[in-house]
Amino acid sequence: MFNRHPAVNSDLRRRVLTSSRQLGFSPKIAHKCIGIVTGRHSPSFPVGYVGIMSSLVSRMLSDKRMLVELIDIESLDLVYETHVDGVIGIIFDERLAELTDIPSLPVVSINHPMSKQGVSSVYADHYQQAVLATEHLIEHGHRDIAFLAIQPDEWGSNERLRGYQDTLAKHGITPELDRVKYTSAQPVYDTLSRWKQQGVSAILNFSEDACMEVLHILSNVLGLQLGRDISTITLEDLPVGQYLSPPQTVIRQPLEQLARIAVDHMIQACNSTDSFAPLDCCLPTELITRDSVARIRQDD
Numbered sequence: 001m002f003n004r005h006p007a008v009n010s011d012l013r014r015r016v017l018t019s020s021r022q023l024g025f026s027p028k029i030a031h032k033c034i035g036i037v038t039g040r041h042s043p044s045f046p047v048g049y050v051g052i053m054s055s056l057v058s059r060m061l062s063d064k065r066m067l068v069e070l071i072d073i074e075s076l077d078l079v080y081e082t083h084v085d086g087v088i089g090i091i092f093d094e095r096l097a098e099l100t101d102i103p104s105l106p107v108v109s110i111n112h113p114m115s116k117q118g119v120s121s122v123y124a125d126h127y128q129q130a131v132l133a134t135e136h137l138i139e140h141g142h143r144d145i146a147f148l149a150i151q152p153d154e155w156g157s158n159e160r161l162r163g164y165q166d167t168l169a170k171h172g173i174t175p176e177l178d179r180v181k182y183t184s185a186q187p188v189y190d191t192l193s194r195w196k197q198q199g200v201s202a203i204l205n206f207s208e209d210a211c212m213e214v215l216h217i218l219s220n221v222l223g224l225q226l227g228r229d230i231s232t233i234t235l236e237d238l239p240v241g242q243y244l245s246p247p248q249t250v251i252r253q254p255l256e257q258l259a260r261i262a263v264d265h266m267i268q269a270c271n272s273t274d275s276f277a278p279l280d281c282c283l284p285t286e287l288i289t290r291d292s293v294a295r296i297r298q299d300d
Helices: 010-022 049-063 078-082 094-101 126-139 155-170 188-198 208-221 239-243 255-270
Strands: 033-038 067-072 086-089 107-110 120-124 145-149 180-182 202-205 231-235 249-252 280-283 286-288
Touching: 033 049, 033 078, 049 067, 049 255, 067 078, 086 094, 086 255, 094 107, 107 255, 120 126, 120 255, 126 145, 126 155, 126 202, 126 231, 126 249, 126 286, 145 155, 155 180, 188 208, 202 208, 208 231, 255 280
Parallel strands: 033 067, 033 086, 086 107, 107 120, 120 280, 145 180, 145 202, 202 231, 231 249
Antiparallel strands: 249 286
């Protein structure tokens, strides 16, 4: 009855389990538990990358009858205390590598390559993201292109910046010194109003937590018409992006595939007594073109 034998009628099992709860009896059924280490939650943008990936990984683990425990990076000691069977990191923090000191604990990182530190890693090609976006803007005649990210000390942000700079250099474009800004260092309005005054024609809107704030300020505060007065390419293909006015051109990361590979690797590692070399898996991204990028003449 308590061991989930398939021959037991599901209604009967449910009645017995209900009765056992009323009697104060809790059967000990073995389930593996995976800790999902997260951080940088944005209350102003709860449907951003961290929220979506946490949901995907949790659902996929639950489908495999595995328990899930959410652990904030600032409470990493809980991994030691709860005796989880494995850890999947949805966090861009080097402290995740500390967990490799725990015996028989598989650790997988999503979108933060750490295989050299012994952590299995699956990630999207962040360099390619910026190359695709910058090339698209240049093909549409843009020369004064700005880059906006969250903070400068993350692998993903640095890779995107490198792709942006390399693509500009490839086309002989030298950006102004203040065309790279970070929302963690300066209010979004200050950055955007200055770029408007200086004649920036396009923005790589690569600050996931503030991407909707950026679009709001550009159109509703600064009075610019997106896709005409200013062009934007936004990170993450969130459903809301195609319903904005105009629909947003975006960089699509293969979020479901990232989550699936991480979960499958975790399950394999948990069910095996063999040791694995750290996984290092990089997936391509995709540019989804919509109407937020204007075509301009080179002399505009």
